Amino acid sequence: MNHFSEKLLTWYDIHQRQLPWRADPHPYYILVSEFMLQQTRMETVLPYYHRFIEALPTIEQLASASEEQLLKLWEGLGYYRRVKNLHQTAQLIVAEHGGIVPSDPEVLKRFPGIGDYVAGAIASTAYQVKVSAIDGNVLRILSRLYCNEDDLSRAGPKRDLQSKLLALLPTERVGDFNQALMELGALVCLPNARPLCETCPVSADCCAYQTADPLDFPRKKDRRKVPVHLKTVLVVRSEEAVLVEPFGPGLLEGLASFPMKEGHLSPADIKALYPEAIISSLGPARHVFSHLKWDMIGYQVLLAEPEADWTPLSRLDRLSFPTALAVYRSSLEGSVSP
Incomplete structure (x- = not known):
């Protein structure tokens, strides 16, 4: 040795x-x-x-x-x-x-x-x-x-x-x-x-x-500016269920997601998409990936009746959401009746 x-x-x-x-x-x-x-x-x-x-x-x-x-x-x-x-x-x-x-x-x-x-x-x-x-x-x-x-x-x-x-x-x-x-x-x-x-x-x-x-040492590389992507997260739900969509091909492929829109939409924009819904803010959130940042705002979109393919709130724990959406996922905690 x-x-x-x-x-x-x-x-x-x-x-x-x-x-x-x-x-x-x-x-x-x-x-x-x-x-x-x-x-x-x-x-x-x-x-x-x-x-x-x-x-x-x-x-x-x-x-x-x-x-x-x-x-x-x-x-x-x-x-x-x-x-x-x-x-x-x-x-x-x-x-x-x-x-x-x-x-x-x-x-x-x-x-x-x-x-x-x-x-x-x-x-x-x-x-x-x-x-x-x-x-x-x-x-x-x-x-x-x-x-x-x-x-x-x-x-x-x-x-x-x-x-x-x-x-x-x-x-x-x-x-x-x-x-x-x-x-x-x-x-x-x-x-x-x-x-x-x-x-x-x-x-x-x-x-x-x-x-x-x-x-x-080692020699420092010039850091490239990390791009920031603006997102709007929509927690579209009723009293019993929530709309969940899987991420498509890419970074988070296969994980559960709420509907997301590019850019920061206003409450009026959301109301135009869901005229029958009660809209409430879920606040901002940020998440840093290795190569980009998400700057998000979120809204709860409360509808009277769920669609057929929505996920019952009682089954939400079986789904895997990314950490990036944790603050919006947590907005549904306590929504399930014991």
Whole structure:
């Protein structure tokens, strides 16, 4: 074991967070956790992970689950394409690999939603395959370790850092080494605050700490302005039922939605659409996605009689709504008679 990995693993053995997929590194558990952790904080993931594994403890059960059940288990976690990719991956593993998660990173990358990082994390953690697992945390650590000033959004600089990381990989405990790097990025080598260099086990090896300012690495990209989309949300309902429409193809495909109109409509605009309704404001709401923002206003549209295809309020809890509509979904709470 090289000196760098020895210091890192000694620190990890003492300071690692106790996580369920570390206590029992079954390939299926690691697969689920890695899909959930994409673009989502650890503390957010944990309750969802426990609920998911309790409901679907094996990859066979995941493969045979309905989309409705999966969306409900994922409700509120966001980035719903992940759970659809996870479902398809499980079905392929059951159909083509007898329910055994493959250990070969190149095979893993053939499945929906699995790229270099997730393939490396699964192969190294579950099977101790000597392969790196480089996510944003690890890139940040490496850029500081080597004072790398390149644009890490480009493939060439990423490959250079990956080559350097491969030279640091130990022959044993490869999975723990990759987990330790990610843990270091989460707990010490912080992204948006002063890193805790005095507590870092490898600060003596770090170029940025020894000769520069770690906050100068990696090089910051110019942030593009996030577009804002104006929306009007209509909770069209009667005393017993509500109009629910599924989202079409795109970001929230398959999730439940209320009717939505582009732009901010006035009460008079809504009255023109529903002349027999009682219109009341549900107020504004905003939601930030990774690449856009929704600036919403909402109205309750109360009609005397529901249409035939409306959803009974008593069945609303069976549907999966995105977090973006949580404030308007909550306007219906308490509407169901016991």
